[in-house]
Amino acid sequence: MSTFIERLARMAESRKTAVESDNPSVPRRLVPAHIERLKAYQPGRPADQLKQELGIEHFINLASNENALGPPASAEAAIQAAMKEMNRYPEMGGIKLREALAQTYKVKVGNVAIGSGSESIMANIIRAFLHGDDEVVTSEGTFIGFYVLVNSQGVKLKLVPLKNYQFDLEGIADAISEKTKIVYLCNPNNPTGTVFSRADFEVFIRRIPEHVLVILDEAYFEFAMGVADFPDSMTYRYDNVLTLRTFSKAYGLAGNRLGYGLGHDYLIGFVNKVKLPFEPNNLAQAAGIAALNDTDFLRRALANNDAGMKMLTEEFERLGLCYVKSHGNFVMLPFPSQQTVTALHEGLLRQGIAVRPLHAFGLPNCLRITVGLPDENEAFIRAFSKVLS
Numbered sequence: 001m002s003t004f005i006e007r008l009a010r011m012a013e014s015r016k017t018a019v020e021s022d023n024p025s026v027p028r029r030l031v032p033a034h035i036e037r038l039k040a041y042q043p044g045r046p047a048d049q050l051k052q053e054l055g056i057e058h059f060i061n062l063a064s065n066e067n068a069l070g071p072p073a074s075a076e077a078a079i080q081a082a083m084k085e086m087n088r089y090p091e092m093g094g095i096k097l098r099e100a101l102a103q104t105y106k107v108k109v110g111n112v113a114i115g116s117g118s119e120s121i122m123a124n125i126i127r128a129f130l131h132g133d134d135e136v137v138t139s140e141g142t143f144i145g146f147y148v149l150v151n152s153q154g155v156k157l158k159l160v161p162l163k164n165y166q167f168d169l170e171g172i173a174d175a176i177s178e179k180t181k182i183v184y185l186c187n188p189n190n191p192t193g194t195v196f197s198r199a200d201f202e203v204f205i206r207r208i209p210e211h212v213l214v215i216l217d218e219a220y221f222e223f224a225m226g227v228a229d230f231p232d233s234m235t236y237r238y239d240n241v242l243t244l245r246t247f248s249k250a251y252g253l254a255g256n257r258l259g260y261g262l263g264h265d266y267l268i269g270f271v272n273k274v275k276l277p278f279e280p281n282n283l284a285q286a287a288g289i290a291a292l293n294d295t296d297f298l299r300r301a302l303a304n305n306d307a308g309m310k311m312l313t314e315e316f317e318r319l320g321l322c323y324v325k326s327h328g329n330f331v332m333l334p335f336p337s338q339q340t341v342t343a344l345h346e347g348l349l350r351q352g353i354a355v356r357p358l359h360a361f362g363l364p365n366c367l368r369i370t371v372g373l374p375d376e377n378e379a380f381i382r383a384f385s386k387v388l389s
């Protein structure tokens with residue numbers, strides 16, 4: 001007589017065989033060609049997995065442009081308090097956080113969208129405005145998450161090459177056609193760290209027809225806001241520009257998944273209409289309100305970044321390495337070949353340090369390093385010097 005557990009195991013096994021042995025042509029027909037072709041976003045391997053694989057205790061992650069300071073204590077406390085309401089759905093309009101953001105940016109609540117990361121708002125913009133024959137124009141060598149979202153919609157994505165690792169705004173404006181619905185700009189750009197200037201943006205925006213929506217992804221805004229001619233999109237209010245910002249970078253809340261979009265209330269209304277009703281969750285919203293008011297944390301995050309960027313770039317110069325001047329919390333180095341990049345990446349991993357090789361971004365000769373804490377940056381430079389030699 002078999003036990004209940006044994007019977008369950010047999011049932012699970014037989015179900016598995018049934019699913020796996022089905023004629024694959026049946027489920028395959030369910031998948032649209034553009035989804036079958038889709039290259040999914042490949043994140044870095046999780047720290048715990050790497051520690052286990054490499055048999056190391058301590059691991060330094062400089063691969064994902066996160067905030068090395070950790071989360072703001074104010075956000076942790078706000079999450080703790082909000083946990084008491086975890087049995088409740090979040091208030092659907094996210095009004096408290098949207099009001100706080102509206103106050104910060106001196107706009108109306110109707111001008112603000114919130115989501116589970118700025119990438120979720122990007123997805124909602126794409127869902128709300130793209131269909132059929134629409135086309136999207138952006139640059140090569142920019143945020144891969146955007147490519148994945150557009151490709152998953154099955155619309156045409158036109159990519160304009162980078163010019164000297166910078167967005168070629170003129171080339172992008174030239175690539176716009178009658179069918180173009182969305183242009184995506186990332187400033188500062190991930191992974192190059194480059195910014196385009198106010199003057200370049202002003203020339204560009206004059207060339208953009210009214211039927212085109214410009215997404216200005218400013219995920220790294222806080223790190224660049226001090227740059228004299230940085231075109232802070234919130235100082236321009238064009239009706240066809242949507243700004244995206246996030247709590248994942250300077251505010252240290254990447255795992256919390258919280259971002260926001262700002263723009264004309266007519267367009268924001270549609271972005272909110274297609275969003276999942278209860279995102280972001282109530283802990284994320286509470287953390288966002290606390291972080292937004294935590295100017296001390298932001299100041300410390302920016303100071304750590306400035307000092308770390310200075311130290312890393314001075315060391316690169318001492319080592320005779322080329323790097324691209326960055327205005328984000330990361331810096332990109334071009335090398336002569338992809339083989340060099342792979343060897344450096346793997347050599348660093350063996351010493352317990354993860355950085356980001358950029359082949360998936362279309363920059364196979366480049367490596368991206370996120371600014372860490374002072375001792376992490378020092379450990380990276382020690383390991384890097386060793387691997388280089």
Ligand SMILES: Cc1ncc(COP(=O)(O)O)c(C=O)c1O
Nearest residue numbers: 117118119143190219246248259
């Ligand atoms: C340029 C850019 N945009 C958007 C995102 C997504 O950020 P979020 O965590 O807000 O979804 C990232 C994350 O790395 C990014 O680099």
